[in-house]
Amino acid sequence: MQDVLVIGAGLAGLTAARVLTRAGRRVRVLEAGAEVGGRVRSRRVEGFTLDAGFQVLFTAYPAVRRQLKLDALDLVPIPPAAVVRRGARADVLGDPIRDPGSLLSSLTTQVLPLPDKLRVAKLAAQLRTPPPHTLLNGPDESTQDYLRRQGFSEASLDRFFRPFFGGVFLRRDLSTSARLFRYYFRMLMDGSIAVPRAGMGQISAQLAEGLDVTLGVRVTRLTSHPGMVSVATTAGDLEAREVIVATDPNTAQTLLGADTARGSLSSAYLHYAMPHAIDPQSRLLLNAEAGWINNAHWISQAVPGRAPEGQHLLIATVLGRPEVPDTELDAQVRAELAVWYGEADARTLRTLHIERIEHAQYPQPAGYAAHLPGHATTLPGVLLASELTSMSGIQGAMESGEKAAAIVLGDLAGMSRPRGA
Ligand SMILES: Cc1cc2nc3c(=O)[nH]c(=O)nc-3n(C[C@H](O)[C@H](O)[C@H](O)COP(=O)(O)OP(=O)(O)OC[C@H]3O[C@@H](n4cnc5c(N)ncnc54)[C@H](O)[C@@H]3O)c2cc1C
Numbered sequence: 001m002q003d004v005l006v007i008g009a010g011l012a013g014l015t016a017a018r019v020l021t022r023a024g025r026r027v028r029v030l031e032a033g034a035e036v037g038g039r040v041r042s043r044r045v046e047g048f049t050l051d052a053g054f055q056v057l058f059t060a061y062p063a064v065r066r067q068l069k070l071d072a073l074d075l076v077p078i079p080p081a082a083v084v085r086r087g088a089r090a091d092v093l094g095d096p097i098r099d100p101g102s103l104l105s106s107l108t109t110q111v112l113p114l115p116d117k118l119r120v121a122k123l124a125a126q127l128r129t130p131p132p133h134t135l136l137n138g139p140d141e142s143t144q145d146y147l148r149r150q151g152f153s154e155a156s157l158d159r160f161f162r163p164f165f166g167g168v169f170l171r172r173d174l175s176t177s178a179r180l181f182r183y184y185f186r187m188l189m190d191g192s193i194a195v196p197r198a199g200m201g202q203i204s205a206q207l208a209e210g211l212d213v214t215l216g217v218r219v220t221r222l223t224s225h226p227g228m229v230s231v232a233t234t235a236g237d238l239e240a241r242e243v244i245v246a247t248d249p250n251t252a253q254t255l256l257g258a259d260t261a262r263g264s265l266s267s268a269y270l271h272y273a274m275p276h277a278i279d280p281q282s283r284l285l286l287n288a289e290a291g292w293i294n295n296a297h298w299i300s301q302a303v304p305g306r307a308p309e310g311q312h313l314l315i316a317t318v319l320g321r322p323e324v325p326d327t328e329l330d331a332q333v334r335a336e337l338a339v340w341y342g343e344a345d346a347r348t349l350r351t352l353h354i355e356r357i358e359h360a361q362y363p364q365p366a367g368y369a370a371h372l373p374g375h376a377t378t379l380p381g382v383l384l385a386s387e388l389t390s391m392s393g394i395q396g397a398m399e400s401g402e403k404a405a406a407i408v409l410g411d412l413a414g415m416s417r418p419r420g421a
Pocket of ligand 1: 012033036053055217218394
């Protein structure tokens with residue numbers, strides 16, 4: 001009998017298994033899919049490296065710093081700042097968060113009105129000093145209400161905050177909790193945005209190193225008995241002293257019979273190959289206008305190895321669940337790219353892959369944190385490790401895995417670490 005069975009080889013499950021294995025426990029991870037990583041995976045398509053959607057790593061995430069060997073990931077920073085697209089017009093925005101001074105000196109840009117540039121600098125000064133995790137406390141409201149209360153103009157909301165934080169929280173309406181906004185703003189100040197040279201999947205691969213992971217096995221039912229848990233799977237029944245459920249929230253709800261589902265934020269990603277560079281930008285491209293594209297990135301400009309020699313790779317993010325077939329989605333996104341780059345260049349883009357992700361994150365409106373589930377479940381011997389217990393994202397998933405492992409180990413320091421620390 002295993003000491004611990006971990007269900008799900010996403011970042012939460014891998015982190016839990018890694019901490020427990022390092023502490024000497026006999027741990028086995030069961031993963032329904034054909035590879036590890038859950039939502040953080042990469043694949044090769046015709047020599048291009050495509051991540052599962054457009055994902056980046058905030059290097060300041062505390063759990064990332066504790067659990068990952070960042071040097072071994074060969075991280076490539078995405079240049080700070082962004083390019084704000086308004087149709088054919090492209091304005092480079094200084095780095096409003098890490099280097100607010102750059103906004104003041106970038107006289108060429110007309111993206112943010114001067115008073116708003118000063119407000120960004122003021123916000124950065126306010127958020128720079130408290131311990132980052134304390135930014136998750138205090139009164140809550142939507143990010144939009146918070147920014148308006150700080151005095152930001154609608155122009156700045158539309159041109160920077162909606163598309164940039166729309167890309168982070170997968171909602172352009174800025175309805176996400178202002179606590180999370182403040183925490184992520186601080187993460188952006190304390191570190192960089194980067195991607196592993198060989199793809200985000202390297203993060204999952206590193207966490208999985210040395211772990212006992214069985215792929216292609218789906219857990220269907222959990223039953224608690226005194227001193228052990230029986231685990232029904234598509235490959236037969238197993239037993240363990242303890243079980244950690246680290247699946248997506250909807251599956252966790254089914255396995256635990258608990259109200260863990262929080263809904264899903266969906267998104268779609270269009271990966272385009274290009275035989276020549278039509279845009280030298282390695283910065284994020286933010287669409288300030290209403291349309292299909294929220295943000296886009298010539299990832300091969302920032303990370304040349306992501307495309308074969310002489311080729312280029314563009315990824316365009318469409319938020320939500322587009323209610324049109326792929327061909328129509330592709331046509332709409334191309335039409336917007338044609339406005340950005342001209343008809344002729346847009347025609348030479350080759351559609352490599354269109355990916356729709358049903359559950360990318362869960363919605364986190366103001367006040368969401370009041371309803372977070374804990375790690376304990378109603379099934380004796382069964383714990384939950386999921387971004388659900390903290391915040392939707394890499395930090396939330398990894399810290400949840402750490403905490404579930406700390407509970408198994410009786411590690412008081414790990415158990416009492418605050419959310420976001
Ligand atoms: C497109 C996209 C963009 C994102 N951008 C960012 C970002 O920029 N920054 C950030 O911090 N976060 C981002 N996220 C969120 C981040 O990827 C997730 O929060 C995190 O990966 C969740 O990890 P997890 O382990 O909790 O869940 P998952 O990754 O969902 O892993 C759950 C695992 O459980 C397995 N499983 C499910 N059911 C069973 C079963 N019955 N039996 C066995 N196995 C099962 C699944 O196959 C899966 O491998 C993004 C996510 C997506 C999809």
